[in-house]
Amino acid sequence: MTMRQTFLLICFATLIPLALEPNGYYIRILTLALLFAALGQAWNIVGGLAGQMSLGHAAFFGLGAYTSTLLLIHFGISPWIGMLAGGVLGGIAAFLLSLPTMRLKGHYFALGTLAFAEVFRVIANTWSSLTGGPVGLSVPFSEPSLAMLQFNETRSYYYLMLAAFVAVSMIFVIIVQGRLGYRLRAVKEGPDAAEVIGVNTTRVKIHAAVISGSLTAMLGTLYAQLNFFFDPDTVFGALQISIRIALIVIVGGIGTLFGPLLGALLIIPLEEFANVMLADRAAGLSQLTYGALLMAIVLLQPQGLAEFAKKLAARISGKVMSSKTEART
Amino acid sequence: MNTPLLSVEGLSKRFGGLQALSDVTFAVNTGEIVGLIGPNGAGKSTLFSTLVGLHRPSAGKVALNGRDVTGLRPHVIAANGLTKTFQNVSLFAGSSVLDNVLIGGLVHSRVASARGFAMDCLKRVGISDIAQRSAGSLSFPERARVEVARALCTRPKVLLLDEVMAALNTAEMDEVIGLIRDLRKDGLTVVIVEHHMRAIMSVCDRIFVLNFGQLIADGPPAHIARHPEVVEAYLGREHDV
Amino acid sequence: MTSLVQAIIDGLMVGGVYAVISIGLTLVFGVLGIVNFAQAEFLMLGMYIAYFAWAALGLDPLAGAFLAFGIVFALGYGLQRTIIQRVLKAPAVSQVFLTVGLLIVMENGALLAFGSQIRSVTTAYQTKSLQIGPFFVSLPYLAAFLMSIASGVSLWWVLNRSWLGMAIRATAIDPMAGRLIGINIDRVMAIAFGLGVGLTAFGGAVVLPYLSVFPTAGSQFVVLMFTVAVLGGLGSVAGAVVGGLAVGVITSVSALMFPIQLQNLVLFLVFIAILALRPDGLMGRA
Numbered sequence: 001m002t003m004r005q006t007f008l009l010i011c012f013a014t015l016i017p018l019a020l021e022p023n024g025y026y027i028r029i030l031t032l033a034l035l036f037a038a039l040g041q042a043w044n045i046v047g048g049l050a051g052q053m054s055l056g057h058a059a060f061f062g063l064g065a066y067t068s069t070l071l072l073i074h075f076g077i078s079p080w081i082g083m084l085a086g087g088v089l090g091g092i093a094a095f096l097l098s099l100p101t102m103r104l105k106g107h108y109f110a111l112g113t114l115a116f117a118e119v120f121r122v123i124a125n126t127w128s129s130l131t132g133g134p135v136g137l138s139v140p141f142s143e144p145s146l147a148m149l150q151f152n153e154t155r156s157y158y159y160l161m162l163a164a165f166v167a168v169s170m171i172f173v174i175i176v177q178g179r180l181g182y183r184l185r186a187v188k189e190g191p192d193a194a195e196v197i198g199v200n201t202t203r204v205k206i207h208a209a210v211i212s213g214s215l216t217a218m219l220g221t222l223y224a225q226l227n228f229f230f231d232p233d234t235v236f237g238a239l240q241i242s243i244r245i246a247l248i249v250i251v252g253g254i255g256t257l258f259g260p261l262l263g264a265l266l267i268i269p270l271e272e273f274a275n276v277m278l279a280d281r282a283a284g285l286s287q288l289t290y291g292a293l294l295m296a297i298v299l300l301q302p303q304g305l306a307e308f309a310k311k312l313a314a315r316i317s318g319k320v321m322s323s324k325t326e327a328r329t
Numbered sequence: 330m331n332t333p334l335l336s337v338e339g340l341s342k343r344f345g346g347l348q349a350l351s352d353v354t355f356a357v358n359t360g361e362i363v364g365l366i367g368p369n370g371a372g373k374s375t376l377f378s379t380l381v382g383l384h385r386p387s388a389g390k391v392a393l394n395g396r397d398v399t400g401l402r403p404h405v406i407a408a409n410g411l412t413k414t415f416q417n418v419s420l421f422a423g424s425s426v427l428d429n430v431l432i433g434g435l436v437h438s439r440v441a442s443a444r445g446f447a448m449d450c451l452k453r454v455g456i457s458d459i460a461q462r463s464a465g466s467l468s469f470p471e472r473a474r475v476e477v478a479r480a481l482c483t484r485p486k487v488l489l490l491d492e493v494m495a496a497l498n499t500a501e502m503d504e505v506i507g508l509i510r511d512l513r514k515d516g517l518t519v520v521i522v523e524h525h526m527r528a529i530m531s532v533c534d535r536i537f538v539l540n541f542g543q544l545i546a547d548g549p550p551a552h553i554a555r556h557p558e559v560v561e562a563y564l565g566r567e568h569d570v
Numbered sequence: 571m572t573s574l575v576q577a578i579i580d581g582l583m584v585g586g587v588y589a590v591i592s593i594g595l596t597l598v599f600g601v602l603g604i605v606n607f608a609q610a611e612f613l614m615l616g617m618y619i620a621y622f623a624w625a626a627l628g629l630d631p632l633a634g635a636f637l638a639f640g641i642v643f644a645l646g647y648g649l650q651r652t653i654i655q656r657v658l659k660a661p662a663v664s665q666v667f668l669t670v671g672l673l674i675v676m677e678n679g680a681l682l683a684f685g686s687q688i689r690s691v692t693t694a695y696q697t698k699s700l701q702i703g704p705f706f707v708s709l710p711y712l713a714a715f716l717m718s719i720a721s722g723v724s725l726w727w728v729l730n731r732s733w734l735g736m737a738i739r740a741t742a743i744d745p746m747a748g749r750l751i752g753i754n755i756d757r758v759m760a761i762a763f764g765l766g767v768g769l770t771a772f773g774g775a776v777v778l779p780y781l782s783v784f785p786t787a788g789s790q791f792v793v794l795m796f797t798v799a800v801l802g803g804l805g806s807v808a809g810a811v812v813g814g815l816a817v818g819v820i821t822s823v824s825a826l827m828f829p830i831q832l833q834n835l836v837l838f839l840v841f842i843a844i845l846a847l848r849p850d851g852l853m854g855r856a
Contacts, residue, residue, distance in 0.1 A: 053662065053663055053666070055666070099846075100842055101842075101845070101846065104845060104846075107605045107662055107666070107804075108800075108845055110605075110662070110666055111605070111796055111800065111845065112842055112845040115793060115838045115841045115842050115845075116838075118793060118838050119835060119838045119839065119842075122831065122832070122834050122838065123835065125831065126829070126831040126832060126835075177440070178440060179435050179439060179440055182428065182431060182432050182435060182440065183432065185421060185423065185424055185432075186424075186432045188423075189420075189421035189423055189424065190419045190420070190421050192383055192403075192415075192419065193415060193420070193421070194421075194432070195382075195402065195403035195404050195407075196381050196382075196383065196403045196404075196407060196412055196413055196415075197407055197412055197432060197433040197436070197480065197482070197483050198404045198408050198412070198433065198435070198436030198483050199404055199432065199435070200404045201404070202402075239670075239674070243667075243670055246663075247667060250663055250667065254663070282682055283681055283682070283686065284677075284678035284679070284680075284681030284785070285678070285682060287674055287677075287678040287681075288674070288675055288679055288682060291670075291671045291672070291674025291675035291677075291678060292671070292675055293671075294667055294668075294670065294671030294674065295653070295668055295671035295672060295675065297667075298657065298660075298664045298667050299653070299656055299657070
């Protein structure tokens, strides 16, 4: 995608809310989708560029949500500062996780990271004096203001999440085009060869993990502010967060700039509509549909939607969309 | 006498019960082209991998320009000027030829200047015309050349070439031999593992012979060709020299 | 001291069951090369089959275990041929998401079919226990342990003493070579998958006398099974037995020291430590 097209896309995204009810259902879904697109983009740094399929990003996400909310509850500290504190903790957590999982590959890496996030979930559920335990935490209400990251209208959150997505995407692009991006691709495609031509594979993987973990934690704060309430199982949950983020990127196109957005715009509304339409019929039906769709996606389109969209665009316009190759080269 | 550029003392490598290298000692001086020959399984590739740090030696010492680099990680050794190509060719298949080479240049410079130098390296090995192709789509001889260009891009002092002439025809082989001689003119020191005896004999100043992980001979090509143990172990059976 | 020995005895009893349910996971990985995230759902399925066999036919869960094995074996065979087989050569990502999808479908399918209520069986031996000196061995735990060991030994016999076992092991080592010497590897893989999930279902049935069944009953075993399998080395059947007993003892002994909620935490930490230190398992791959 060219600069001009990207600019038009952002303009379009800025204008969408004008056509929707400011506190309505649809804008809420889009807001959530943008948040998950941003999370996907942060995950993409590790999952897409370094080729390490993390299933533990809920650890950072929840850490960010808890850090800013606890600072707000106990000390009245603005979530902006809480977000930075969460980002630092998320980076530290990602660094600590890298140490034991550094040399793991494929399934083993996925399992190790999954267990790591579960550790956080168990601790958050158990350490009730700090976290409120399974009951969860409520973000205290204050006067709506940008300084306290609280708004009356979902529309404002929409712009917040849009800005977050654009910011994380810019970081992604900077990484892709810089030294780190080249080195990450080398690590992904041939770790031994990368080492022999001078790439410090350990450090490169740690850098990617720390940036990704830190961004994910900061997005956790935004989630807490959007939702006003959360509990350990929702923010540290494997299915709710870790697997969902990975799924979004994989469906949209792993390692690509627009993959996370595509994936989030498909998966999040799909989940929401499935919930609305099926939840009343019978308990479990919407989840069942979701699981079946997941299986169907894997069986039908293992390369992801971006690949599919690319083929489609190539057929329509006769030329290949360049967004994907740009993100890769 | 000057300190040799690359000196190896008593190098041994053991994998479980297999003694892949035992007590290998040799030295390579600046500007030399040295051949390393030996039957399949003699330990040539293991020796290269151990020298660049992919394997940690069980015993012994490797020094580069007098500096002990034994047991250091490969990227540190590469930054010190020793790198190698891979026998089975290990390119980053999803990236373009230029990007493959560019990554080697990141040891010393940022992306923009590494890109320019990477183009120079591609010109050097005569494949600048395929810079934008995907590395996964190349023929074997092309890939071997990208390997060489990528290694050159790290600005090595010593370059270990592991069978870069495999699958080349005579004309292509002569080109590579010419390239190796040119590299030496620029001050590079080269160690070559190769099965083509003609190539090895014509380009090398000295030849080491490895058999069952041990260095059994060391000398100029003419001397090696007559060495009884070498003829017995390797040359006599497979080649007429 | 007494309580420590008692904890070790309890740990070994449940560890035997852990071993059997994890053998299923490790067998599937060893032969098919995929990590089945949905494996624990077959345990839940085994529990339901044993429960309904008890409720409708009056069959003791220990006997129902054989029924559970048979039904789930057939189901697994079919699943492998229709779905799992299609991702055997796909990237790990696709495999993970397929089996996670299967997990969600099975868990919620159970919720739709059986409702959310918690069900349990009543048996005559449920509350009895043997006393040996100062120590007690609960009878349902002992029965589950013995049944598990018996099924583990049977599997060992099949793998090592029968033509089928040879074919399975050959396929695990090198599918291409297996094909060359005339093994129908597609069928062998389906049988291995059936055996794997069937064994896990068998393990689910034998614990029914002391555990209840509900749609998410499997999920509490997920991490446990992975810990056992990784501890023993993914793909190693003997390793799973040792790993199962070890995990049983670890959880049981850690319960003496930590509150119940933190038992899982100990397990996770053991799991991560093993992954980091010995990714091929404590015993290496068999």
